[in-house]
Every structure is written in structure tokens, then in C-alpha cells.
Amino acid sequence: MSEPSKKQEDLSTVIAELEKKCEEMPNNVVAHHHLALVYRKAGRTQDALRELHKCLELDDHSIEAHINLGLFYFEQGDLDKALAVNLKAIAVLPTLAQAHANIGLIWQQKGEAEKAIAAYQEAVQNDPKMITAWVNMATAHIMAGEFNLAEKAAKEGIKLDADFAMAHNNLAVALFYQKQPKQALAAAEKAQTLGYPVDQRFLEAIRHELA
Numbered sequence: 001m002s003e004p005s006k007k008q009e010d011l012s013t014v015i016a017e018l019e020k021k022c023e024e025m026p027n028n029v030v031a032h033h034h035l036a037l038v039y040r041k042a043g044r045t046q047d048a049l050r051e052l053h054k055c056l057e058l059d060d061h062s063i064e065a066h067i068n069l070g071l072f073y074f075e076q077g078d079l080d081k082a083l084a085v086n087l088k089a090i091a092v093l094p095t096l097a098q099a100h101a102n103i104g105l106i107w108q109q110k111g112e113a114e115k116a117i118a119a120y121q122e123a124v125q126n127d128p129k130m131i132t133a134w135v136n137m138a139t140a141h142i143m144a145g146e147f148n149l150a151e152k153a154a155k156e157g158i159k160l161d162a163d164f165a166m167a168h169n170n171l172a173v174a175l176f177y178q179k180q181p182k183q184a185l186a187a188a189e190k191a192q193t194l195g196y197p198v199d200q201r202f203l204e205a206i207r208h209e210l211a
Contacts, residue, residue, distance in 0.1 A: 011042045029059045036068065048072065061092045070102055079106050097127035105136060113143035124156075131160045131167070138170040142177075150174035165196035173202070181209035
């Protein structure tokens, strides 16, 4: 049996077990949530969405269900629904860093840099070690033309994880627009070494400045 077929069979077994558990305990939020996650893993999006909505019917304070439902909507490109769900999560738990970071990413996708920055700031205030929030904040600062602040945010991300490739790329962009091509090239090459797909046109622009 091929590996993908074996994995699919294993998922089917887990799904069957969880479906049975949900039938036996229809009001068990945890069971429905686990089933939703496994449906998602199996590519059964509509079934996963149904189960997440079921979780929230049973307990509208289920943080995990709100976060995962927001993720689904975000992946489907429905940013307004994703935003609404994450706002509900924050209404339940105002200090939930993940929801604030998700809201930042949603505003970023909408092209609202300042709103994104504000959301990321809330995220890192509640969880200073959230690397993705720092790195995405750097991106939002770049969008807003705030390159010195982008540099600081990217460096915070690198401080937390020296091998976070996107942080080095964002640092490179911030340094380049602050007229520091030598340092920008070093950061871009580091990002590339770590596997980040650095835009070749950007590398050429840096090298042109150094020529």
C-alpha cells in the first residue's frame, strides 16, 4: 500500500471513531472540534465548517473553534467573515494574542497597514514571544513606509529565532529603503540561505546600489 493511501485509510479510521463519539456525546464540544480538525486534514472542508459551527452552537465561548473557523474563512478569501470571527474570539478573551495577530494579517491583506500594525502591537503586547506577529508587523510597517520601525520589528523576530527566514528578508527590505545596501544584501543573502524565495529583482536593485 502506498504511503498516501495508508494515511488516507488512517484518517478514515480516525474520522469514523470521532463521528461515533460525536453521536454518543452530541453535546461534547471537544469531540466536535477534534472531528472538525480531522475533516480539515482530510480535505473535507464543508464537513469541518459544519463541525466548527456546531462547536459554537454548543459553546459560543470556544476559543479554539473561533480561531479555526477564522482560519477557514481566511483561507477561502472571505476576509470579512474571518475578521468577524476573530473579533468574537477577542470579545471572549481580550488577551488572546493569536486572534490579534490573525486580525493583523486580515487588515494587511485588505491593504490597511496602520490597522494591521495596531493589531500586531496588541498581539506582541499579550505575547512578546510571538515571532510571526513581529515579522508580519515588519511587513505592515514596510507597507506604511515606516522603514525604521520595520527594521526594529524584524530584529525582534530574529532575536527570537535567528533562523526565521522571512524576518531576514523583511530586515533586508527595511535596510535597503534606509539607504543601507551593504547591510541589506547581507540580510537578503541570509534569508536566501535559510530558504526564503527572495525576489531576484530586489537582489539586483541592492547590487546596483553597491556597484
